[in-house]
Amino acid sequence: MKLNERSVAHYATCDSPTDHAGFLRKRVERHHHHGHHGTSYQRRWFVLKGNLLFYFEERESREPVGLVVLEGCTVELCEAAEEFAFAIRFDDAGAKAYVLVADGQAAMEAWVKALSRASFDYMRLVVRELEKQLQEACTSLAACRKSPRRSSSGRRRHLSNPALPPVQEKQHALENGYSTWGSSPDRDGGHTKPPPLPPRRRSAAGSSVPTLQESPVSPETTCFAKLHHWYGQEIAALRQEWQERQKRGHP
Numbered sequence: 001m002k003l004n005e006r007s008v009a010h011y012a013t014c015d016s017p018t019d020h021a022g023f024l025r026k027r028v029e030r031h032h033h034h035g036h037h038g039t040s041y042q043r044r045w046f047v048l049k050g051n052l053l054f055y056f057e058e059r060e061s062r063e064p065v066g067l068v069v070l071e072g073c074t075v076e077l078c079e080a081a082e083e084f085a086f087a088i089r090f091d092d093a094g095a096k097a098y099v100l101v102a103d104g105q106a107a108m109e110a111w112v113k114a115l116s117r118a119s120f121d122y123m124r125l126v127v128r129e130l131e132k133q134l135q136e137a138c139t140s141l142a143a144c145r146k147s148p149r150r151s152s153s154g155r156r157r158h159l160s161n162p163a164l165p166p167v168q169e170k171q172h173a174l175e176n177g178y179s180t181w182g183s184s185p186d187r188d189g190g191h192t193k194p195p196p197l198p199p200r201r202r203s204a205a206g207s208s209v210p211t212l213q214e215s216p217v218s219p220e221t222t223c224f225a226k227l228h229h230w231y232g233q234e235i236a237a238l239r240q241e242w243q244e245r246q247k248r249g250h251p
Contacts, residue, residue, distance in 0.1 A: 008052075008064075009063045013063070013064075017049070018048065019048045019118065020047075024111065025044070025082070026043075027041055045061070051069065051119050053069075053118070070088070071119050072119075072121075073088055075112050082101040084107070086111065086112050
């Protein structure tokens with residue numbers, strides 16, 4: 001694959017988003033004339049943009065000294081003399097493998113994760129999975145729209161036996177802002193009666209307080225305000241009677 005050096009160098013140092021960056025030590029194999037070879041590590045500044053991994057001699061360098069195209073490769077941990085080492089290996093036979101060493105466990109894991117997700121092959125798999133999930137969501141939504149909706153009326157069914165006919169909830173009648181007697185049916189299908197009137201005390205003999213007349217309020221009345229007013233008159237009369245008895249010295 002041919003790359004334009006100027007375009008690649010500009011892309012490496014321009015303000016485009018960087019997926020990952022940091023210092024790594026790159027293993028270098030050195031061969032000698034007598035058949036011996038040695039291994040050394042060079043500290044380089046690595047920058048990952050898309051599926052291109054650039055490395056610079058220094059962090060402030062203007063141009064990269066190398067480039068790795070992350071296609072058709074795998075990123076895996078490897079055994080090396082240095083700790084926190086991992087390798088970039090290509091599928092093609094005879095292709096050069098890159099052995100890199102991070103400064104720590106967290107840095108190594110971050111680099112392996114970022115490099116493993118950099119290729120277009122990985123992005124293609126992600127897109128396919130997202131398209132599959134989108135199709136399943138659209139199918140589920142279409143099925144929900146076709147299903148009949150629940151009735152929004154105020155009728156409800158018995159919880160103990162759903163087969164029973166729905167029960168119509170009856171609103172209680174209100175009068176003067178209060179729920180009135182007789183507005184809700186009792187067990188016999190009729191209406192509940194108001195609470196019984198309290199027993200009345202007769203006036204003491206010789207008391208100047210007039211005897212209370214029979215309540216003009218019907219026992220079947222449903223007006224709480226009328227009952228409250230009537231009982232208030234009775235209490236006021238009883239209180240006046242008690243005060244007069246105290247004045248005469250009667251307990």
